[in-house]
Amino acid sequence: MDFQEKLVHDLVAKHGTDRENLLPILQGVIDQERYLSEEAILKIAKEMSIPAADVYGTATFYSFLDTDPRGKYVIRVCKTITCAMKGKNQIIQAIENFLKIKVGETTIDKKFTILQTNCLGWCHKAPAMLVNDDVYTELTPESVVDILREYREEN
Amino acid sequence: MTTTKKQLHRIDLIFKNEQDCKEILRNALARSNQEVINEMVNSGLKGRGGAGFPTGLKWKLTAEQKVDEKFVICNADEGEPGTFKDREILTRVPHKVLSGMAVCAKIIGARKGYIYLRGEYKFLVPNLKKELRRFHDILDELGLDFRVEIFMGSGAYICGEESALFESMEGKRGEPRNKPPFPTEIGYLNKPTVINNVETLAHSYTILKYGAKKFRELGVKDSRGSKVFSVSGDTPIPGIYELELGMSVQDFVDDFGDGDTKAVQVGGASGFLVPRKRFGKTSIGYQGKLTGISLPTGGSMMIFNSSRSMYNVLNNYLDFFEEESCGQCTPCRVGCQQLLKGIKAVKRGEKPASYLDQLLKLTDTMKLTAKCGLGQSVANSFSSIVENFREEMIY
Incomplete structure (x- = not known):
């Protein structure tokens, strides 16, 4: 059994094969692999005995259930109104310059992906971003680079 | 420089640090279902997610369903641009929200409850789980057969719509259902379901503790009680404020604006923009229909000054x-x-x-x-x- 097979098997064993467990199972794969590959979707469909098209259809509905390969750290910068007013564009620019990739792209070492996302709920502390599940607020072009430098220099 | 700004009355009910939830629950569970429903109906509490459906009526309609399995769901899929109050409530006073869920569960006859938490708030989970363990111990002590689980969303605004939320929990695309039937009859897994916003549940704790009469003393006519507002945009004091319903936008701007306010967006992107000339004529609450005179809101107040296009x-x-x-x-x-x-x-x-x-x-x-x-x-x-x-x- 390869890693992914075991991952899917364990998740289905933990949550159950009923359809209402699909989201937690998809989220469990995302936690480990950062995206849902075609293979992962087929394995989930088989283990849960539901059509692969249904698994794919559900997955592609949700913006956090990516079906494109992502880096180890997915950066999601809020682009909704208050963050846009408070300098979101400068934050994106600073991240792009630091990582040398554009929004939507992943670094060659597969460590970072930059995305934009809708309202994160930190409008009173804009601009804000998520790095995987962690929240960073009141960003400046300088502070965002310091934050990402720490992620880059870990391990 | 001195300012002589009029300050709106700050309320301190929701975030008041009260650790007496066991007592509140014990008292509420000892009362008859009808008595508690009457208390909720008399309070005039309306759904604080923005739609403003009377909470007591929702509980009553679900209680009347003769079905074995029912659910209580706390809608924590706070996604409306400019809204961030539910996160604060779940962070600071989660036991009030859980108490509201438990009392509702007893009245309608549910043994299972869920908090549907938006994916963006996943960092809240460790604390919420700790709180859930403590709360389940209290329920065991009081002998109420009810358990609450956290269900994570995955980044879809529409899942805050109640029927889309059920679809999402059922492992499907978050596509809203036709209404009727309403969740009080056909909700999660097609069972009768009470689905309330985080803040609504926290208010029900206040009502159970202080009584409907005290709650009704706040607010005006059809808009009773206090409301937690998320204030952002061009303001020197962005943040979360509990205020009385019924205030005029002018009073709000006098208190929270930066002196150059051009317009206020009430109720997030799905709400209304109020331009300067209408500040005095517009109030915040749920009066009858959405007329643009009295505006309902889930609490999002975004302020724009004259530099904004x-x-x-x-x-x-x-x-x-x-x-x-x-x-x-x-x-x-x-x-x-x-x-x-x-x-x-x-x-x-x-x-x-x-x-x-x-x-x-x-x-x-x-x-x-x-x-x-x-x-x-x-x-x-x-x-x-x-x-x-x-x-x-x-x-």
Whole structure:
């Protein structure tokens, strides 16, 4: 059994094969692999005995259930109104310059992906971003680079 | 420099640090179901997610269903732009929300409850789980057979719509259902379900503790009690404030504005933009229908000063709706795309200014024909911005 097979098997064993467990199972794969590959979707469909098209259809509905390969750290910068007013564009620019990739792209070492996302709920502390599940607020072009430098220099 | 700004009355009920939830629960569980329902109905509490359905009535209708399995769901999919109060409530006073769920469960006869938490708030989970363990111990002590689980969302605004939320929990695309039937009859897994906003549940704790009478002393006519507001944008004091319902937008701006306020967006992107000339004539609450005179809100108050382009604001909202539309019904899917394309074309001069009137007609159509609140409410911000700031859309 390869890693992914075991991952899917364990998740289905933990949550159950009923359809209402699909989201937690998809989220469990995302936690480990950062995206849902075609293979992962087929394995989930088989283990849960539901059509692969249904698994794919559900997955592609949700913006956090990516079906494109992502880096180890997915950066999601809020682009909704208050963050846009408070300098979101400068934050994106600073991240792009630091990582040398554009929004939507992943670094060659597969460590970072930059995305934009809708309202994160930190409008009173804009601009804000998520790095995987962690929240960073009141960003400046300088502070965002310091934050990402720490992620880059870990391990 | 001195300011003589009038300050709105700050309320301190929701976030008051009260650790007596065992006592409140013990008392509430000892009362008859009818008594508690009456208390909730008499309080005048209306849903604090924004739609404003009477909470007591929702509990009563679900309690009347003769079905074995029922559910209580706390809607924590707070996704409306400009809203962030539910996170604060779940962080600071989660036991109040859980107590509200437990009392509701006892009344309607549910043994299972869920908190549907938006994916963006996943960092809250460790603390919430700790709180759940403590709370379940209290329920065991009091002998109430009820358990609450956390269900994570995955980044979809529409899942805050109750029937889309059920679909999502059932492992499907978050596409809203037709209504009726309403969740009180057919909800999660097609069972009768009470689904309440985080803040609504926390208010029910206040009502159970202090009584409906005390709650009704706050607010005006049809809008009783206090409300937690999320204040952001061009304000020197952004943040979360508990205020009385019924205030005028003028009083709000006097208190929270930066002295140069041009407009206030009440109720997030799906709400209404109030321009300066209407500040005095508009109040915040749920009076009858959505007339634009008294505006309901889930608590989002976004302030714009005169440096802001209302074209950019509307463009941002439409970009949001176009992405978050579930795509199920044509009026919303195509409507949002066309509105976004349309205002860009007018701005670039590719379409005449009169094209804006055609777009306004399109929003009327969406209001009538879209399947759920998302598509129906795009008209709110669109018409209130285009009608009040037409020049900014064109030049």
